[in-house]
Amino acid sequence: MADLLYFTGTMDCGKSTLALQMDHNHKTRGRLGKIFTSNDRAGESTLSSRLGLEAAAIEVRPDFDFWQYVVDELTHGGRIDYVVCDEAQFYQREQVEQLARLVDELQIDVFCFGILTDFRAMLFPGSARLVELADRTELLQVEALCWCGERATHNARTVAGEMVTEGEQLVLGDMEDPENVVETAYEVLCRRHHRRKLTAARARATLSPEVLPFGGAG
Ligand SMILES: Nc1ncnc2c1ncn2[C@@H]1O[C@H](COP(=O)(O)OP(=O)(O)O)[C@@H](O)[C@H]1O
Ligand SMILES: Cc1cn([C@H]2C[C@H](O)[C@@H](COP(=O)(O)O)O2)c(=O)[nH]c1=O
Numbered sequence: 001m002a003d004l005l006y007f008t009g010t011m012d013c014g015k016s017t018l019a020l021q022m023d024h025n026h027k028t029r030g031r032l033g034k035i036f037t038s039n040d041r042a043g044e045s046t047l048s049s050r051l052g053l054e055a056a057a058i059e060v061r062p063d064f065d066f067w068q069y070v071v072d073e074l075t076h077g078g079r080i081d082y083v084v085c086d087e088a089q090f091y092q093r094e095q096v097e098q099l100a101r102l103v104d105e106l107q108i109d110v111f112c113f114g115i116l117t118d119f120r121a122m123l124f125p126g127s128a129r130l131v132e133l134a135d136r137t138e139l140l141q142v143e144a145l146c147w148c149g150e151r152a153t154h155n156a157r158t159v160a161g162e163m164v165t166e167g168e169q170l171v172l173g174d175m176e177d178p179e180n181v182v183e184t185a186y187e188v189l190c191r192r193h194h195r196r197k198l199t200a201a202r203a204r205a206t207l208s209p210e211v212l213p214f215g216g217a218g
Pocket of ligand 2: 010011012015016039040041114115117118119120155156157169170171172173174186
């Protein structure tokens with residue numbers, strides 16, 4: 001039986017790395033797969049992990065039709081045993097439904113990877129549909145940590161160093177890096193600190209070093 005699986009977690013918890021590992025493990029056992037992604041930070045048609053691995057991928061634009069693509073491939077003599085779908089939060093709800101149809105009607109395994117919620121702590125439409133349809137939703141085991149040491153459960157967006165809760169849902173970006181300050185960045189936080197808009201930089205600026213974990217380092 002094929003499965004529709006959704007591997008999820010915050011930004012920077014290892015989803016893309018796992019996507020590439022899953023592809024590798026299935027490929028080395030002789031299975032044939034396709035890799036898809038959408039709006040990867042490394043550029044179009046690329047699946048990239050912060051551990052340095054990259055693979056060529058098919059870019060999923062809003063009008064892309066998974067069902068049509070796979071049926072075309074099979075009709076022209078191709079074989080597809082599984083598909084790996086990264087940045088699945090950006091997929092349209094209809095595209096997730098097409099993926100479920102590949103599982104049920106063509107017995108193709110579908111492995112999806114993405115973040116559940118946006119910088120406002122609201123579900124992405126693609127992720128919501130995946131949670132509704134997946135055979136299993138799995139939270140990644142590698143915990144990204146909030147600056148306080150708790151498990152990070154939420155994604156925060158910062159603009160010029162300040163956490164924001166208004167703006168477009170889709171804004172590409174990477175984790176905040178104190179060595180390389182950019183206009184828009186992201187930081188993962190526990191829910192308590194996301195609610196209070198207390199980022200690492202604000203905690204350093206407003207709390208005394210004695211109450212900060214790890215001696216306020218980082
Ligand atoms: N220099 C490093 N050494 C070890 N692990 C690293 C390093 N840089 C990044 N990582 C790991 O890579 C993870 C991010 O992987 P990635 O697949 O890009 O995440 P995601 O797709 O979830 O955003 C980090 O949580 C960390 O565990
Ligand atoms: C929270 C949030 C994130 N994004 C963007 C930022 C990154 O480009 C990707 C997530 O990539 P990762 O591999 O999981 O680190 O999503 C966004 O557009 N909107 C958001 O609210």
